[in-house]
Amino acid sequence: MDQGQHITDAAPGAARYEPRGAGRRRVNRAGAWAAALLLAGVGVVVGCRAAGRDAVTPVPQLLAFLPWLIAPTAAALLIALLARWRTGLVCGVVVLGALAWYTEPYGKDGGEPAGPPVSGVRVLASNVQFSRGTNALIDTVARHRPDLVFVAECGSPCRDALDRESLRTRYPYRRAVAADGSEGSTILSRFPLKAAPTVAGTMGMPAAVADVRGHAVRLQLAHPMPPLPDQVGVWRTELGRLADAARAARGPAIMAGDFNATQDHAAFRRILDAGALRDAARLTGRARTPSWPSTAPGPLGTQIDHVLVTDDFSADASRFVRLSDTDHRALLVDLTLHG
Structure with a gap:
């Protein structure tokens, strides 16, 4: 053999x-x-x-x-x-x-704004998941006392809770898309607000112009459709509309909320590339800190909640805050507006 x-x-x-x-x-x-x-x-x-x-x-x-x-x-x-x-x-x-x-983090980091500091601005962006996380949001607002609050998925239970007297006193200025479920959204502000055109979307994306110590600051809440298998085209279109809003902005601007997109999505990067917007988490060294799903253990998850600012702002600090009863972590950012 x-x-x-x-x-x-x-x-x-x-x-x-x-x-x-x-x-x-x-x-x-x-x-x-x-x-x-x-x-x-x-x-x-x-x-x-x-x-x-x-x-x-x-x-x-x-x-x-x-x-x-x-x-x-x-x-x-x-x-x-x-x-x-x-x-x-x-x-x-x-x-x-x-x-x-x-x-590696994507987006502009740049240097500090050249003008003198005008005002500190603390921003909180939160998706309260069909209003379920409203009470946790209110506790977070009371603890951290932000100047501007961007709330996505704020339906009628959320709006009713935010109308409490103590919150009305601290945030007398508001712009909202009044709808239920995931379609409602609200901006709360300590600064006087003027109306501004909203960005069209399946879910509410209100806008306003804030008077921050005599400086007009454009505010835009972001909440496009998520990229569900049968909604990718809608998701891409609505992110494109946010890019158009970024391109049209003149002067200081803040765009904040649940973008349902990360820095690895081309549609999100076009928002940063369209105007002078920079990602505040990127500026403060937290470009990969996950915000969703909040139940994911440790470092797992992805960052789809963002606060984007023009280079009129410096970003001093940011942190992602765990809220109960919602699948998103809230994003708290300390900014300084420069003249």
Whole structure:
């Protein structure tokens, strides 16, 4: 018998010869296929990120969690190593390097505004999830005393609670889209407000012009549709309208709320690129701090809640605050308006 072969049972009363190492080669081929599928899936998402395209489902949903795609990429690399698939190892290293590159914060950081400081402005942005987190929001407002409060998904129970006398005294100025469920939104302000055109959307996105120590500051609440599998087109359109609003803004401006998008979405980056807006979390070193879902353990999750400001503002500090009964963390930012 050839020393390179061995007998295996094929059926009762029969035998066949199989080259030594054939089983190992089958395992290697299976491992190579598994690694290739993982790398292909991650590679498509990374390719869309590099091309500046959000593409179609499931790419927009996966882009929201781009940094966490390092896990399947590392798994693919390990499988390729065990399967002795050299091409897969090279591809895996390339994909891993691209992920590391795009994990870096995106957007303008710039320097400090040139003009003298005019006023401190504390901003709180919160999605209270169908009004459920309203009581937690009110407690947070009482504790941190922001000057401007942007509240998404503020239906009639939320508006009624925010009409309490103590809140009316502190925030006498308001602009709202009065609707129930996720469609209602409200801006509360210590500063006098004038009306401004809203941005059209499925959910309410009110706007106003605040008088901050004699300086007109444009305020825009952001709450576009999320990129659900059957709503990606609507999501992209409504983020585009926010980019148009950013492009049209003149002078100091704040755009805040639940953008349902991260820095890895091209549609969100166009908002930053359209005007002079900068991400306050980015300016304060918290560009990757997750805001949703708030129930995710540790660092897991993604940042879809943002406060964007023009370069008339310096960002002094930011923190994400856990609120009960809502799946979003609130974003609290300390700004300084410069003249």
